[in-house]
Amino acid sequence: xxxxxxxxxxxxxxxxxxxxxxxxxxxxxxxxxxxxxxxxxxxxxxxxxxxxxxxxxxxxxxxxxxxxxxxxxxxxxxxxxxxxxxxxxxxxxxxxxxxxxxxxxxxxxxxxxxxxxxxxxxxxxxxxxxxxxxxxxxxxxxxxxxx
Ligand SMILES: [Zn+2]
Ligand SMILES: [Zn+2]
Numbered sequence: 001x002x003x004x005x006x007x008x009x010x011x012x013x014x015x016x017x018x019x020x021x022x023x024x025x026x027x028x029x030x031x032x033x034x035x036x037x038x039x040x041x042x043x044x045x046x047x048x049x050x051x052x053x054x055x056x057x058x059x060x061x062x063x064x065x066x067x068x069x070x071x072x073x074x075x076x077x078x079x080x081x082x083x084x085x086x087x088x089x090x091x092x093x094x095x096x097x098x099x100x101x102x103x104x105x106x107x108x109x110x111x112x113x114x115x116x117x118x119x120x121x122x123x124x125x126x127x128x129x130x131x132x133x134x135x136x137x138x139x140x141x142x143x144x145x146x147x
Contacts (some may be wrong), residue, residue, distance in 0.1 A: 011048050019146065025135060027131075027135070028053060029052075030051065030052040030053035031051055031052075031055065031134055032051075032052045032130050032131055032134055033051065033052040033080075033128055033130070034047075034049045034050065034051055034052070035050045035051060035052050036049065037049050037109075037115070038052040039104070039107045039115070039126040041103070041104060041106075041107065044061065044101070044103055045060065045061075046059050046060040046061050046062075046063070046064065046086060047059050047061075047064065047107075047115070049130075049131075049133065049134075051134065055137070055139075056139065057133065057134065057135075057137040057138065057139055057142075058138055058139060059085075059133065059136070059137075059138050060138070061101065061102045061103050061104065062087070062101050062102050063132060063138060064085075064102070064117065064128065065102035065117075065119055065121075065123075066082075066084070066085050066087050066088070066102075067084035067085040067136060068123065068125075068126035069084070069126050069127060069128060069129075069132055070125035070127070071124040071125075072125070073126065084136055085136065085138070100120075102119060102120070102121070103116035103119070104118055104119050104120065105117045105118045105119070105120050110127055111131060112129075113129050114127045114128055114129040114130065114132075115127075115128045115133070116128070
């Protein structure tokens with residue numbers, strides 16, 4: 001008998017998986033359908049979505065850039081054990097260079113299910129689905145319910 005494919009999860013992994021499953025079940029269609037989407041490009045503050053179920057979400061551009069859901073960024077985060085939105089560790093520098101906060105040069109909808117950003121650093125391959133955004137809502141209430 002082969003043991004291939006059997007993975008042993010740590011308690012931590014297991015708990016995270018259970019949390020994710022709970023979250024996956026909890027979302028209704030209304031929770032995944034935006035009523036209003038505001039990309040506050042000029043203000044530089046981020047994206048706001050009012051959902052059909054009455055919930056309001058907000059994400060900063062910095063969070064969104066560090067949560068890019070493209071395959072390359074997902075893989076990089078997995079290697080560095082970073083959660084979506086968690087910034088890259090900065091190397092210790094004697095004279096840290098000023099890095100302007102992430103901002104999109106432009107943003108546009110993808111079909112009826114997602115948003116895409118053309119970041120000022122030239123990256124644009126991430127497709128931010130409503131599902132992804134709602135599951136990573138950064139409002140105080142959602143953050144509290146995840147921990
Ligand atoms: Zn990416
Ligand atoms: Zn929320």
